[in-house]
Structure formats: C-alpha cells, structure tokens
Amino acid sequence: AQTVTQSQPEMSVQEAETVTLSCTYDTSESDYYLFWYKQPPSRQMILVIRQEAYKQQNATENRFSVNFQKAAKSFSLKISDSQLGDAAMYFCAYRSAFSNAGNMLTFGGGTRLMVKP
Amino acid sequence: KAGVTQTPRYLIKTRGQQVTLSCSPISGHRSVSWYQQTPGQGLQFLFEYFSETQRNKGNFPGRFSGRQFSNSRSEMNVSTLELGDSALYLCASSLEAGMAEQYFGPGTRLTVT
Numbered sequence: 057a058q059t060v061t062q063s064q065p066e067m068s069v070q071e072a073e074t075v076t077l078s079c080t081y082d083t084s085e086s087d088y089y090l091f092w093y094k095q096p097p098s099r100q101m102i103l104v105i106r107q108e109a110y111k112q113q114n115a116t117e118n119r120f121s122v123n124f125q126k127a128a129k130s131f132s133l134k135i136s137d138s139q140l141g142d143a144a145m146y147f148c149a150y151r152s153a154f155s156n157a158g159n160m161l162t163f164g165g166g167t168r169l170m171v172k173p
Numbered sequence: 174k175a176g177v178t179q180t181p182r183y184l185i186k187t188r189g190q191q192v193t194l195s196c197s198p199i200s201g202h203r204s205v206s207w208y209q210q211t212p213g214q215g216l217q218f219l220f221e222y223f224s225e226t227q228r229n230k231g232n233f234p235g236r237f238s239g240r241q242f243s244n245s246r247s248e249m250n251v252s253t254l255e256l257g258d259s260a261l262y263l264c265a266s267s268l269e270a271g272m273a274e275q276y277f278g279p280g281t282r283l284t285v286t
Contacts, residue, residue: 093277101263101277147216158228159206159267159275163216 058083060150062164069138070172076123077133077167079148087153090124091161092133096144104146107131109153135169143171175200177266177278185284191252194281198245198266204228205247206275207239210261219262222247223269251283259285 060081069075081090092104107115107124115122119139123132135142148164151157178197186192198205207219218231222241239249245266251258261282265275 098279099261100279101265103274103276106274158221158223159204159265160218160221160229160231161206161208161216161265161275162218163208165215 058085058088058150058152058162060148060162060164062146062148062167064167065165066168066170068170068172069135069142071138071140073138074134074136075138075169077135077146077148077169079131079133079164081129081131081148081150081164083129083150083152085152085154089151089153090122090131091149091151092120092122092131093147093149093163094142094144095147095166096141101147105133138171140171140173143169145169177264177276179262179264179278179281181281182279183282183284185286186254187286188254188256190254191250192254192283193248193250194262194264194283196247196249196264196266196278198247198264199276202266202268202276203245204267204269204275205241205245206265206267207247207249208263208265209233210263210280211259216263219249254285256285259283 088109090107105117119136145166149161204223206221220230221228241247261280263280264278267275
C-alpha cells in the first residue's frame with residue numbers, strides 16, 4: 057500500500073515571500089500521479105498542481121511549482137509571491153496509474169499554511 | 174458548468190440511526206469517489222463508482238455503502254451510526270475512471286450525537 061507523509065503540520069509565510077511545503081511518499085509502483093490540493097476554510101478542495109511520474113520536468117502553474125524527486129520519493133510544493141488567499145490546508149496526494157486502481161487518492165495529513173500580511 | 178454538489182451540507186444524527194448523503198457530479202462526469210475527512214484520521218478513501226458499478230472500496234466497515242444511478246448521481250449510506258462517524262464527507266467526480274483530474278464538492282458535515 058502507498059503512504060504519503062507531510063512532515064510539516066503548520067507553516068507560516070510573509071505575504072509576497074516564498075514558501076515550500078514538503079511531501080514524501082512510499083510506493084513500489086513506477087507509474088503514478090502526484091497532486092497538491094488546497095482546502096481553504098470554506099472546505100472546497102481545489103486542485104493546485106499535478107505531476108505525472110513519467111515526466112522528468114517539474115510541473116508549474118503560475119505561482120505554484122513542484123520539485124519532484126522520483127528517486128527520493130519527494131514531491132514538494134513551492135509557492136512564490138505568497139498572497140493572503142493562499143492561506144489554507146494543503147494536501148499532497150498520490151494516485152496509482154494502474155487502471156485497476158481507478159481514481160483512488162491517498163492523501164497526506166496536510167499542512168496548514170498561514171500567510172502574514 | 175455547475176460544480177460538484179452535495180446535499181445536505183450539514184446533518185445531525187443520533188447514534189444508531191442511518192443516514193444517506195447525496196452527490197451530483199459535474200455534468201458529463203461518470204466517476205464519483207467518496208472520502209471521509211476527520212481530524213484524527215485525515216482524508217480516507219471510502220469508495221469509487223463508475224457507470225453504476227463500484228470500482229474500488231476503502232478499508233471501512235460494511236455499515237458504509239454506496240450506489241450510483243444511471244445519471245451518475247451517487248449516494249452513500251451509513252447505517253447504525255457511531256460517534257466516530259462524525260466527519261466531513263467529500264465527494265469527487267471525474268470524467269472517466271482513471272482520469273487524472275478529480276473535482277471535489279463542498280462536503281457534507283455529519284455530526285453524530
């Protein structure tokens with residue numbers, strides 16, 4: 057079974073600064089997807105960014121980028137130019153690429169990000 | 174396009190009762206997954222339905238069940254409620270089974286007293 061670990065329960069960043077959230081995972085599979093989801097206090101989970109394991113290039117989405125280290129099984133999220141609206145719980149998630157796994161996501165425990173004005 | 178909708182948004186039940194939660198996926202989406210979110214256990218996968226068939230099931234007791242209708246709407250049922258079932262129940266939909274992108278609904282907050 058796969059596991060996802062987020063070692064930082066809480067992080068804090070000054071507005072306009074950069075912050076990096078850590079995520080490590082354990083799997084014996086070679087093909088999979090990794091995701092970062094954001095859950096603001098309103099509770100609606102929003103997809104921030106995704107990475108396909110077969111792609112060496114790190115995914116980027118505007119101010120959000122990842123550092124994907126497949127050999128180290130590490131998948132960190134970097135938020136540049138932090139904004140007050142970035143304050144939320146951030147979840148790292150894993151999904152197998154095998155068809156019989158369907159859409160099942162395995163989540164980490166989450167990191168609460170606070171943004172200071 | 175309307176997003177994933179879940180009803181009701183809040184629910185209070187008593188131990189021993191049963192409850193049914195509903196999820197309407199984004200139009201055209203055929204896969205619906207359910208997750209339980211609690212402070213202690215985090216986000217845990219309950220089950221996934223695709224074309225009215227249960228595709229995967231998480232490690233939950235048989236009191237948790239679900240189904241999907243021909244219009245892709247899904248319901249989950251919890252029988253003989255326990256205090257530990259208090260949680261936020263999230264539904265997520267995607268276009269097809271195995272598609273990378275899932276869209277989550279706002280959740281149903283269930284409180285068991």
